[in-house]
Structures are given as structure tokens and as C-alpha cells.
Amino acid sequence: MKVILFGASGMVGQGVLRECLLDPEVDSVLVVGRRPLEPRPASAKFREIVHSDFMDFSSVLDQWKGYNACFFCLGVSSFRMGEKDYAHVTRDFTLAAAGPLARLNPDMTFIYVSGTGTDSTERGRIMWARVKGATENRLLALFKNGYMFRPGVIQPLHGIQSKTALYRILYKITGPFISLLEAIIPTMITTTEQVGRAMITVAKQGAPKRLLENGDINAL
Numbered sequence: 001m002k003v004i005l006f007g008a009s010g011m012v013g014q015g016v017l018r019e020c021l022l023d024p025e026v027d028s029v030l031v032v033g034r035r036p037l038e039p040r041p042a043s044a045k046f047r048e049i050v051h052s053d054f055m056d057f058s059s060v061l062d063q064w065k066g067y068n069a070c071f072f073c074l075g076v077s078s079f080r081m082g083e084k085d086y087a088h089v090t091r092d093f094t095l096a097a098a099g100p101l102a103r104l105n106p107d108m109t110f111i112y113v114s115g116t117g118t119d120s121t122e123r124g125r126i127m128w129a130r131v132k133g134a135t136e137n138r139l140l141a142l143f144k145n146g147y148m149f150r151p152g153v154i155q156p157l158h159g160i161q162s163k164t165a166l167y168r169i170l171y172k173i174t175g176p177f178i179s180l181l182e183a184i185i186p187t188m189i190t191t192t193e194q195v196g197r198a199m200i201t202v203a204k205q206g207a208p209k210r211l212l213e214n215g216d217i218n219a220l
Contacts, residue, residue: 001068002066006070006097013074014192015158023200030063031048032048034050034051034052036050061100064100064101074093087134098143109147111147111148111149112136113151118133145206147207147212149217150217151190154195
């Protein structure tokens, strides 16, 4: 299986990349990012495209042919962002990549990392949820094998950290209580490892539904 990965420098993307490189059925992973990934994985499976313009991928499309799956983990926090700017990164960047991928590889599995509480109606009061919902709806229309992952609280494992300072602080504070939270609300907590393994499983064999909530992800 050949995988394209967006957002490999983020917390979720780091976990997904790790699991892809460990899985014997994943033959290669092409990471697409705006800056070189650091540290660079020491794996023969790893390939990288550094591309600055995430609204126009025309110059690299010849390198996207023949892939079986795309794991789209790129995202930003909506904290202190207006809807226009947040939608530009969250929706516009995603669709700028997804459109060409759907044309080049119409049978590929496309998995998008959204979040618990995403608003499929696109009309709710919460800004990030509306934007994520709009992005999900367009992706589901583009890919017959499109799946939307809606994780809740994600526990980073294997030394992985969030790039967002606020999240790093929150994880440091709540880390000691994760086990307690898992006992109280197990369907709302997952890990970077579980998300990565679930994506690979869905890419290999599909899933019974296209919107996968946190409990569904853990069950895969």
C-alpha cells in the first residue's frame, strides 16, 4: 500500500507517520509539507515533497499518481482565529489537495481528521464545527472511499508532542488524569497510536460507515 500523508509535523500526523513506517503492508509514505520534516525519519519507506503553495499543487501532481490512500492530518487550532482565516487553512487547503487527488486516484481511500462535535449541517453556532462540517461534506462528495475521523481527546504517545503551545500545556496538566478519564469516558479518549492504526485498517479493508466517531476509531 502506498500512502500520501499531509500534516506529518503535527501531533496526529506524527503518530500516523510512525504507524505507517512500522506497518509491513505499507510500502511507502509520501509526506507533503511546506517545510522539510524534522527530524527526518530513517526509513527507506519515507519520501517527501516540500511545497510552499498549498492552494496550487499543479507542479507536483505527477508525483501523486498511483497512491492507494491519503491520510489528511493537516489542521490548526481555531483559537483566536477568524472564520475566514480558519476556513482558508482548514477547508481551502484540504480541498486544493483533495480535488486533484480524486481525479488522479479515484479509487483511493481518503481519510480526513476532523473532530468530535463537527457540524455536518454547516449551520451551527460553533465556528470551527461549521467549517469542519463543510470540509467533510465536500470530501465525502469527492471520494467514494472517503472517511471522516472524529477523534475526541487524543493522548500523544512515543514522545510525540503537539506543535500548539496551549495544547502542550493542557496535555502536561491533564496527562496524570488520562487513566481516570479513560475509566469515566472511554469513548471520548484515544491515542496517536490508535488513530494511526485505525487509518491503516480502514485503508486496507474499509469501514462500515463513513463518519467515524472516537469510539468507532478505538474499535477498529
